[in-house]
Amino acid sequence: MNEKRHLPAVDRVLGQLSELIEIHGRQLVTGCIRAELAAAREGLKHGLPLPEESTLLAAIQRRADAAGQANLRAVFNLTGTVLHTNLGRAQLAEEAIAAMVDAARAPCALEYDLASGGRGDRDDLVSGLLAELIAGGSPDIAATIVNNNAAAVLLTLNALAQGKEAVVSRGELVEIGGAFRIPDVMRRAQVKLHEIGTTNRTHAKDFQEAIGPKTALLMKIHTSNYAVTGFTAAVDEKIIAEIAHAANLPFVIDLGSGTLCDFAAHGLPAEPTPQQALAAGADIVTFSGDKLLGGPQAGLIVGRKDLIAKIKKNPLKRALRVGKTTLAALEATLRLYRDPDRLAERLPTLRLLTRPCAEIEATGQRLLTAVQSALEPLATVGIEACSSQIGSGALPVERLPSTALVVRPTAKKPGKTLLTVEASFRRLPTPVIGYIRDDAYHLDLRCLETQDEAHFLAQLAQLTF
8 A cells, every 4th residue: 555645735734734824934834844745755665654644743843943943043151251252242231222123113314414404424323422432522533333343443444554554563463253363454454564573572663663654554453362471562552652643643553342431440350441542642443342342243443533534435434334223222332331330230241241259159059959950860960160251352361250050970971971961951942052161061150140040940841861
């Protein structure tokens, strides 16, 4: 008897999946039905039994749900890295999220001047705010925004130094994530790199002696993702500024991460700010929006109004500019800095970085029993002190004391079990991302806030090993 004839027709199965069609659409569901029927026919060829109708329908639903699931999904970041590049860096403040939604939902005055009724400039949405926060509202300071800090550096170099030389200390030729290197950026910007000094020591005379007819600017790059220690020497920013201005050259500082608040005042390691850079004599400062600033992905270029105007006239600016939702989130984030007394409460990045150790440990105590029950008898779970890091190249050698749930397999050879546990947590509806170290699976709890604990616990029953 040919059992293939007993497989239902596509139309018949469609008639039983009206709710699934309502969720995913007829086209996607039809494709899933055909795929499952084809798999059933292939199974029959190899002696497998005809699937029950309920089994077939369940398989179709699983396939449709998997196909309909977003690729960009929320996860629990329990890696111990607060600003994790692979996990989207900064979490946005609620005010920024609301501003993005409003900008996406309706027409908005992106490049329309409501006061005059004429065409506006999208940079004006945040330029004045940045001048207020960084330079006390100085009319001589302006800003322009691009899609990330690498773009900010590229655009600045191309606009101010195309066909000429940029002088940089050899010890500051950084490589950031994805093998993206400053010398490569300079080549793409059509700027010749003029290296000075050595890897560990650069002096003022190195800058002075490097200046020639082809020099377009002097540049300092904050080594935010590594540290050079030992027998070292670097030139103070004020001195570089004096050398640059004596030669009638602009001085550019790339801060990389960039923050507008005093980290030390919040009990964190000090980090250079754009305010300090401009006060030291920098003419242009570039930094990121989605790192220590705590906003959306963006590259901020702030400095002398005449130089910003020149940068904005560069044709690359249009290719690198940001859209309305990014600007909405950035403006809302910057407005939070007007209220420094409540900044650590309202800005997720700062809140997570300054989270008290006792609070993190209390989270571990509340979760311990449930996680242990979910993993028995495969592993034991304990609460241990650990160290978090800021991430995204910011303060690379600094660590923040934290607490982790540490999963230790009961098997004598834990390797396979650890990989199984790690994969099981990643398969949860909201994937949990931890890390394996020292024959244990760690869940650093710094970024698991109290309001998210219930959701974390609710899905533990779905762990499969």
